[in-house]
Amino acid sequence: MTMDLDDILLECEALMEKAVDHLKHEVRGIRTGRATPALVEYIKIDYFDTPTDLRQLALITIPEPTQLVIKPYDVSTTAQIVKAIQAAGLGLNPSSEGKQIRIILPPLSGDRRQQLINQTKQIGEQARVSIRHARRDANKHVDKALKDKVLHLSEDNAEQTKDEVQDLVKQYEAKVDEIANAKITEIQEV
Numbered sequence: 001m002t003m004d005l006d007d008i009l010l011e012c013e014a015l016m017e018k019a020v021d022h023l024k025h026e027v028r029g030i031r032t033g034r035a036t037p038a039l040v041e042y043i044k045i046d047y048f049d050t051p052t053d054l055r056q057l058a059l060i061t062i063p064e065p066t067q068l069v070i071k072p073y074d075v076s077t078t079a080q081i082v083k084a085i086q087a088a089g090l091g092l093n094p095s096s097e098g099k100q101i102r103i104i105l106p107p108l109s110g111d112r113r114q115q116l117i118n119q120t121k122q123i124g125e126q127a128r129v130s131i132r133h134a135r136r137d138a139n140k141h142v143d144k145a146l147k148d149k150v151l152h153l154s155e156d157n158a159e160q161t162k163d164e165v166q167d168l169v170k171q172y173e174a175k176v177d178e179i180a181n182a183k184i185t186e187i188q189e190v
Helices: 007-026 074-087 110-148 153-188
Strands: 044-047 050-053 058-061 067-073 101-103
Touching: 007 110, 058 153, 067 074, 074 101, 101 110, 110 153
Parallel strands: none
Antiparallel strands: 044 050, 058 067, 067 101
C-alpha cells in the first residue's frame, strides 16, 4: 500500500515526536544531585509476581532538596522496594524506617558527574538515530510512490517532500540537543 505525501510527512513527524518524548522520559531519571521523584518512580518492584512501577506502590515526597521519602501504601512491600532501589544501579542507599524509606542523595563526585553526562549524551544520540530512521523510512515511501507511479508524483514533488522531511530532521535534532544540553548543564551545576 502506498501512502500519500501528507501521510508520509505526518507519520515521519509522529515518529520523530515519539523519539523526543522518549528522550524527555529517559533524562528525567538521570540523577543531578537534587531530589526528584523521577529518580525512582519507574523502578520496577516485584509485587505479587508482577513488575510494578514504584510510583504505583508508594507515595514519593521530597522533604528536603537532597532527600526522598517513600511511603509504601502496603507496608509489607518495604523490603522489596529497598532491594529494587539498591539493584537499580543509581548509586542510592535507601534506609528503611519502619513504615517509610528515606534516601539521602550524596553529592555527586566528578567521576559520577562525567558518567551521567556521558549517559545523557548517549541517550541523546539514540534519539537522533531514531529521528534519522524516521527520515530513512519516509524517504523510502517517497521513492516507492515515485517508482510505482501510484500518486502521479513528479520528481519535483518527491524532492520537495524529501526536503520537508529533512527540515523535520533538523527541527527535531535541535529539540534533542536542547533537552540533552539542559540536562548536562543541570548535572554540572549541582
